Each structure stands twice: as C-alpha cells, then as structure tokens.
Amino acid sequence: DISDLDGYINSGVLLMDADAIRAEPELMDRMQDMRAAQGYPTVDQDRINLLFRDRMTWLDPGWNCSWGRLSRQRRLQQGLPSTPPDSGPMILHFHGPQQTVAQDALSGC
Structure with a gap:
C-alpha cells in the first residue's frame, strides 16, 4: 500500500546496492515485473517505494x-x-x- 506517505521517496536520484538486491532472487523477480509497476500512478517511483519500504536510507x-x-x-x-x-x-x-x-x-x- 503506497497511500501511507511516511517514508515515501522521490526516485529521481537513486543509489542502489545491486549486490544486495541480486542476493534476493524474489526481490529481483518483483523488480523486473513491469506489469505490476504499470498499475501505479507514477509507475517506477511507486513500485520502488512499495518494494523497498523500511529498507531505505535517504541520500543527503x-x-x-x-x-x-x-x-x-x-x-x-x-x-x-x-x-x-x-x-x-x-x-x-x-x-x-x-x-x-x-x-x-x-x-x-
């Protein structure tokens, strides 16, 4: 659910730990599911917020x-x-x- 905006990020600039993501095959599969992302108003940004909720550190x-x-x-x-x-x-x-x-x-x- 992305209706809770606490912790919601703007995905304009991301720094991702690709090794950590690849170490979780289920997460990789969910990231590559473009059909699931198309159901959200901001597509990738909403999907990223959903997949990485409680796993993010904000960049300065x-x-x-x-x-x-x-x-x-x-x-x-x-x-x-x-x-x-x-x-x-x-x-x-x-x-x-x-x-x-x-x-x-x-x-x-």
Whole structure:
C-alpha cells in the first residue's frame, strides 16, 4: 500500500546496492515485473517505494540539489535515516522557468 506517505521517496536520484538486491532472487523477480509497476500512478517511483519500504536510507539532499534550496531541503530531512551531509551539491538539479549560469547556481546551493 503506497497511500501511507511516511517514508515515501522521490526516485529521481537513486543509489542502489545491486549486490544486495541480486542476493534476493524474489526481490529481483518483483523488480523486473513491469506489469505490476504499470498499475501505479507514477509507475517506477511507486513500485520502488512499495518494494523497498523500511529498507531505505535517504541520500543527503546535495545528491539532487535544487539550486537555491539545499539548506531548506536538509532542514526538512532532519530526523530521517540519511547519509551525512557533504560540503556542497553533488548533482545540481536545474528546474523551473528561471534560468541561471552554473556559477550562480552553485553559490545558491
């Protein structure tokens, strides 16, 4: 059931332990069941949340930094099982109508 949003993740940037997944043949089979995934509104994202509920560690928001929002994203994620914060963004996510140059964006993260 994915209606409980506690612990729901956005699957935009994932770091997966492929060896651990391959060590569980039933999990591998469920991951490869594309028909089961098609029944969810966000397809892969909902399916990933269902399959890995209670098995995830949140990446520090710097791994998918929305420019200008890193401090706020880290504040919102406090208390969740998470990787330690790094000094800055590792992946810089440009979105929205406002355009910027990379140097300006990096100073905003």
